[in-house]
Amino acid sequence: xxxxxxxASSGHGMKPSPQPQRGVSSQPAEGPEMxxxxxxxxSPGQSVPEPPEGGWGWVVxxxxxxxxxxxxxxxxxxxVLFVSMLETFxxxxxxxMVFKTAWVSSLxxxxxxxxxxxxxxxxxxxxxxxxxxxxxxxxxIGLMSSSFVSSIEPxxxxxxxxxxxxxxxxxxxxxxxxxxxxxKRLGLVNGxxxxxxxxxxxxxxxxxxxxxxxxxxxxTLRVLCIFMFVLFLAGFTYKPFHGDDxxxxxxxxKGEKKFFLFSRRKxxxxxxxxxxxxxxxxxxxxxxxGIPLALFGYFVPYVHLMNHIKERFAEExxxxxxxxxxGITSGIGRLVFGRIADxxxxxxKVYLQVISFFxIGLMSMMIPLCNVFGALIAVCLFMGxxxxxxxxxxxxxxxxxxxxxxxxxxxxxxxxxMSIPMTVGPPIAGLLRDHLGSYDVAFYLAGIPPxxxxxxxxxxxxIHEKWKRKEMNIRGEEKMEKMLENHTVVHQE
Numbered sequence: 001x002x003x004x005x006x007x008a009s010s011g012h013g014m015k016p017s018p019q020p021q022r023g024v025s026s027q028p029a030e031g032p033e034m035x036x037x038x039x040x041x042x043s044p045g046q047s048v049p050e051p052p053e054g055g056w057g058w059v060v061x062x063x064x065x066x067x068x069x070x071x072x073x074x075x076x077x078x079x080v081l082f083v084s085m086l087e088t089f090x091x092x093x094x095x096x097m098v099f100k101t102a103w104v105s106s107l108x109x110x111x112x113x114x115x116x117x118x119x120x121x122x123x124x125x126x127x128x129x130x131x132x133x134x135x136x137x138x139x140x141i142g143l144m145s146s147s148f149v150s151s152i153e154p155x156x157x158x159x160x161x162x163x164x165x166x167x168x169x170x171x172x173x174x175x176x177x178x179x180x181x182x183x184k185r186l187g188l189v190n191g192x193x194x195x196x197x198x199x200x201x202x203x204x205x206x207x208x209x210x211x212x213x214x215x216x217x218x219x220t221l222r223v224l225c226i227f228m229f230v231l232f233l234a235g236f237t238y239k240p241f242h243g244d245d246x247x248x249x250x251x252x253x254k255g256e257k258k259f260f261l262f263s264r265r266k267x268x269x270x271x272x273x274x275x276x277x278x279x280x281x282x283x284x285x286x287x288x289x290g291i292p293l294a295l296f297g298y299f300v301p302y303v304h305l306m307n308h309i310k311e312r313f314a315e316e317x318x319x320x321x322x323x324x325x326x327g328i329t330s331g332i333g334r335l336v337f338g339r340i341a342d343x344x345x346x347x348x349k350v351y352l353q354v355i356s357f358f359x360i361g362l363m364s365m366m367i368p369l370c371n372v373f374g375a376l377i378a379v380c381l382f383m384g385x386x387x388x389x390x391x392x393x394x395x396x397x398x399x400x401x402x403x404x405x406x407x408x409x410x411x412x413x414x415x416x417x418m419s420i421p422m423t424v425g426p427p428i429a430g431l432l433r434d435h436l437g438s439y440d441v442a443f444y445l446a447g448i449p450p451x452x453x454x455x456x457x458x459x460x461x462x463i464h465e466k467w468k469r470k471e472m473n474i475r476g477e478e479k480m481e482k483m484l485e486n487h488t489v490v491h492q493e
Contacts, residue, residue, distance in 0.1 A: 056239060057181025061189055063234035064174035065196035067132070070227040071112070071167045073200020078105040079306030079323060080208040084217045086307070089152040098307070100152055102430035105303045107160030108167075110423025113415040115168035120176075120412030121273055128173035132235035135169025140228040142166055147221040170231055172415075175395065176408055177238045191338025191392050198331025198388065205320035275409045283347060283464030284401045287457065288414050294357045294453020296421040297364055297446025301383065302326075303426040305367070308439040313373050325377055326384035333388020341393040347400045347461045349393050354454045356390035359383075361450030368440035401464060421449070 085101050122131045142163030149155055174193070182189045211220040279285050302323075309319045341349050363383040370376040395411065402410045429442035 055181070056237075057178075057189075059237050060177055060181055060239070061193055063237040064178060064193045066234050067170055067174040067196070067231055068194055069196035069200035070231050071171050072197035073204045074224060074227070075105070075109050075112070075167075076197060076201040076302055076327065077204040077208055077323060078108070078303055080205050080212070080320060081105070081217070081220075082303055083306050083310060084212050084220075085152065085155075088217050096431070096434050097152075098434050099427055099430040102303055102426045104152065104155045104160055106299060106423050106426035107156060108164040109299055110419040111161055111164035112168045112171065112419070113422060114419035115165050116172055116415035116419075117274065117409070117412040119169050119172040120409050122169065123173050123176050123408065127240065128177040128238040129235060129240075132170045132173040132238055133232060135166045135171070135173075136228055136232035136235050137166070139163050139166025139170060140225055140232065143221055143225050143228055147218040147225075166228075170235060172412065173235070173238060175411070177240070179407075180240055188335075188339055188342070190395055191335040194338075194388075194391050195331040195334045198327045198334060198384075201327030201330065202324045203327075205323040209320055275406060278402055278406050278410050278413070281402060281464075282467045283460050284398075284410060286463055287350065287397065287401060287460050288410075288417055290453045290456035290460070291353075291414060292417040292421050292453075293456060294361075294450045295418055296425050296449035297429075298360065298425065298450065299422045300425050300429045300442060300446040301364060301367065304429050304433070304439055304442065305380075307433075308367070308443075309373075309376070311438070313376075316373055322377060322380045325380040326387065329381045329384035330388040330391075333385040334392040335388075337389035338392035341396050347397065347464045349397050349400065350457050350460045352393055353390050353397070354457050356386040357450040357454035357457070359386040360390070361447040361454070363447075364450070365444050365447035367443045368438075 082101060082105055085104065086097060089101070090097050119131065119135075139162075142158050142161070142165070145158040146155055146163060149158060178189055178193065208220060211223055215223070279288075305322060306319060309316065309322060313319070337352060341352060344352065360383060363379050363386075366379050367376065370379060394414075395407075398407050398410050398414070425446065429439065429446065432442040432445075433439050
C-alpha cells in the first residue's frame with residue numbers, strides 16, 4: 001500500500017547531483033514563520049550541513065517507521081474492518097450497502113493523500129515536529145469519535161475525514177524529516193521506514209480479527225487509538241538536524257536579538273505558498289499524471305479482497321492470511337528494490353515503477369480467476385512484492401526530477417493527485433458488486449489503469465533528458481549573451 005508512501009524524504013540537508021531547473025524556484029515555499037527545521041537548510045550563500053548518516057537519525061527512523069506502520073497498517077487492514085462494518089450496520093433493505101461501506105475506507109485513504117499538498121505547506125511553516133504531533137492528536141480524536149457512531153454515515157466524517165486528515169498531517173513530516181539525517185543511505189532508510197506498514201499489515205489483520213470477535217467493532221477502534229497515542233509521542237522525536245550546533249545557537253541568538261519584540265523565533269515575509277513552478281519540469285508533470293492514472297484500481301483489492309474471499313471461499317477460516325502475504329512480500333520488496341534503486345542511475349528508476357505497475361495490474365486481473373485458495377495466496381504474494389517496489393522508489397525519483405529544494409511540495413502535489421483515483425476506485429468496485437452480484441468484473445477493470453499508467457511512465461526518462469538538454473542550451477545562450485554584454489561594456493570604457 002502507498003506510504004511513500006509512501007516513500008519520500010524531503011531535501012533538507014541533501015545535495016543530489018545538480019541539474020538545470022529553469023523556472024523552478026531555488027528556494028522552498030515559505031510562509032510567514034520560519035520553522036525550527038528550516039534552519040537546517042541555511043541561509044543563501046551558506047553551505048548546507050551534511051546529514052550525519054545516523055546518530056539521532058536512527059531514533060527518527062524508528063519513529064517514522066512506527067508512523068508508516070500505524071497509518072498504513074490500519075488502512076491496509078481495512079478489509080477486516082470493512083467486513084465488520086457490513087455486519088454491524090448492514091440493513092437487509094439496503095441493497096447498496098457494499099457501495100456505501102466502501103466509501104468509508106476509500107474516503108479515508110483518499111483524504112490522507114488529498115491533504116498532503118496542504119500538509120507540505122504546514123511543514124514548511126511550522127516544522128516537522130509540531131505538524132506531526134498535531135496530526136497524531138487529530139487522528140486520535142477522529143478514531144475515538146468513530147467508536148461512538150450508530151450508523152455508517154457519520155463514519156464518513158469521523159473516520160473518513162477527521163481521522164484521515166490527522167494521519168496525513170503526521171505522515172508527511174515523517175517522510176520530510178529523514179532528509180535531515182540521511183543522504184547516502186536514503187534508499188535503504190526509505191525501504192526500512194516504509195517497511196513499517198508491511199510489518200503492521202502482516203500483524204494487524206490477525207489482531208483485528210481477534211479484537212472484533214471478542215470486543216466488537218467499536219471497542220476495536222478504541223484499542224487502535226493506542227497506536228495513535230504512541231504516534232503522538234513519536235512525533236516529538238523529529239528533532240531537526242542543524243549541523244554545527246554552536247554555529248546554529250549563535251545564529252539563533254542573533255535572530256532573537258533582532259526579533260525579540262515578537263517571539264524567540266524568527267519571522268520572514270511571506271513568499272510562495274504553493275510552488276506551481278515545479279510543473280514547468282516536463283518530466284515531473286508527466287510522472288505526476290502517470291502515477292494517479294495507474295492508481296484508479298490500485299486500492300480495490302485492499303478494500304474488497306476480504307469480502308470477495310468470504311463469498312468465493314466461505315469454507316476458509318484463515319482469510320486474513322492473504323493480507324498477511326501482501327504485507328510480507330511488500331516489506332521484502334521495499335527493502336530489496338529500495339536498495340536496488342540506489343544503483344539505478346538518475347530518472348531511469350522510473351522503469352522499476354513501470355515493471356511494478358505491469359505486475360500489479362496483471363495480478364489484479366488474476367484474482368477472479370483463482371478458484372483455489374492457494375492460487376490466490378500466490379497472486380497476493382506477487383502483488384505485495386511489486387507494491388513494495390512501486391512505493392520505495394517514489395522519493396528517489398522525485399529527487400532526480402526536481403532536486404532537493406522543491407521535493408517536499410513535489411511529493412505533496414503528487415500525493416494530492418493520487419487521492420482522487422484512490423478515493424473513487426473502491427466505491428465503483430462496490431457498486432459493480434451490488435449490481436452484478438460478484439467482484440469478477442470489478443477486479444478485471446481494476447487491472448487496466450496500472451497498465452495504462454505504466455505505459456505513460458515509460459516516456460518520463462526520455463522526456464526529462466530532452467528537457468535537460470533544452471535547459472542547458474538555453475542557459476548556455478544566456479551565459480554567452482551576458483559575456484558579450486560585459487565584453488561590449490569593457491570596450492566602450
